Amino acid sequence: MKKLLLTTALMLLATPAFAKEYIIKEISDPAGSKPYYFSPDKLTIQPGDTVTFVDAQEDMHDVMFINVPKGVDEMIMSPMHNKEGDKFSYTFKIPGTYQFHCHPHEALGMKGTLIVGTPSKPGETKAMDHHKMAKIHDDAMKAQSPDAKAVPTAESLPQGTAMINAVDAEKHTINVTHDPIKALGWPKMKMEFSVDKSVDLSGFKAGDAVLFTLKPAGDDDYTVVQLKKGQ
Numbered sequence: 001m002k003k004l005l006l007t008t009a010l011m012l013l014a015t016p017a018f019a020k021e022y023i024i025k026e027i028s029d030p031a032g033s034k035p036y037y038f039s040p041d042k043l044t045i046q047p048g049d050t051v052t053f054v055d056a057q058e059d060m061h062d063v064m065f066i067n068v069p070k071g072v073d074e075m076i077m078s079p080m081h082n083k084e085g086d087k088f089s090y091t092f093k094i095p096g097t098y099q100f101h102c103h104p105h106e107a108l109g110m111k112g113t114l115i116v117g118t119p120s121k122p123g124e125t126k127a128m129d130h131h132k133m134a135k136i137h138d139d140a141m142k143a144q145s146p147d148a149k150a151v152p153t154a155e156s157l158p159q160g161t162a163m164i165n166a167v168d169a170e171k172h173t174i175n176v177t178h179d180p181i182k183a184l185g186w187p188k189m190k191m192e193f194s195v196d197k198s199v200d201l202s203g204f205k206a207g208d209a210v211l212f213t214l215k216p217a218g219d220d221d222y223t224v225v226q227l228k229k230g231q
Contacts, residue, residue, distance in 0.1 A: 019048040019091075024112070026053060026061040026081065026102065036061075036105040041112035045092060051114065052089040055081035061102045061110075063088055069096030069116075070126050074177065075189040076100075080221040088192055089175075096120035158183040158214045158222070161230055165190065169201050174224065176210070184214075195224045204229070 025039045038053075045051065053063045065076035071094040078088030092098070095117035102110040162178035175192045194217065195201060204210065204227065213226035 019050065020045065021050045021052065024051060024053050025056045026059075026063075026110075028057045028059040028061075034109070036102065036108050036110040038100075038102070038110065038112040042114075043112070044115040047093050047095055047117050048091065049116075050089055050091045052087050053078060053081075055084055055086040058082075058084050060104055062104065063100055064103050065098055065100045065128060067097070067099040067125050067127050069094045069098070069120055070124060071096070072126075073188065075128055075187050077189055077191060079192050079194070082221075090190065092116045097125055157225070160212055160214070162210055162212060164204060164206055164208045164210055166206050167201055167204050172197060172201065174201070174204070174227075176212075178212075181214075193222060193224045195227065199224060199227050201227075 022043060022045060024041075024043065027037050027039050029035055029037075039056075043051070055061055059082075061081045063076075063078040068076065076090055076098075081088070092114070096115075097120040098114040098116065100112050100114065158181055160178045160181040162176035164174055164176050166175040168174070172195050173192055174195055175190070177190045178186075178188065180187050193212075193214070196215075209230040211226075211228050211230045212224050214222040215225045217223040
């Protein structure tokens with residue numbers, strides 16, 4: 001009996017805790033007392049859990065993490081969501097306090113707080129300068145727009161290197177962790193991009209190192225128009 005109890009205890013100790021998945025909705029209610037908000041706008045999870053942000057209506061939203069624990073070495077930012085059902089997922093591994101907002105509706109109070117494990121103590125977080133990044137991004141888009149004097153070529157479009165996290169052939173999107181992109185003022189980030197229909201995704205999978213070219217797609221968004229395997 002003692003042997004059986006000991007075996008059971010060892011099995012329980014060896015069994016890893018199951019990571020959980022949470023959903024935060026991006027809500028638009030212009031006629032309400034709170035026109036734009038995240039639901040929930042406060043959430044506590046555990047390291048290893050995943051949070052998926054979902055656009056609940058046909059409206060424009062994104063998710064920018066503006067304050068994160070100092071151990072986070074990448075900018076956490078979604079692509080622009082324009083359609084109901086558009087989503088962005090991120091798995092949080094570093095404990096602490098995370099603050100986020102929707103950039104288009106920041107002035108209207110669309111923001112939230114995420115606690116991973118335990119809250120950060122004073123001095124344990126850092127601000128991420130999304131406003132500076134957004135300005136560089138907007139300037140780059142204007143310079144590459146069809147209305148600009150110079151017609152953009154493949155060589156003049158922003159290019160980068162990345163590691164693929166996931167490929168969705170049905171939606172024709174890729175989720176990558178890319179290296180800094182100097183042309184856009186972007187630091188290392190994990191992002192999801194739409195991929196132009198002319199790009200064949202059948203030869204790509206999670207774990208592949210790739211070289212990619214981006215083209216402005218409007219509404220602070222970019223589309224991958226060229227993709228090839230790196231070294």
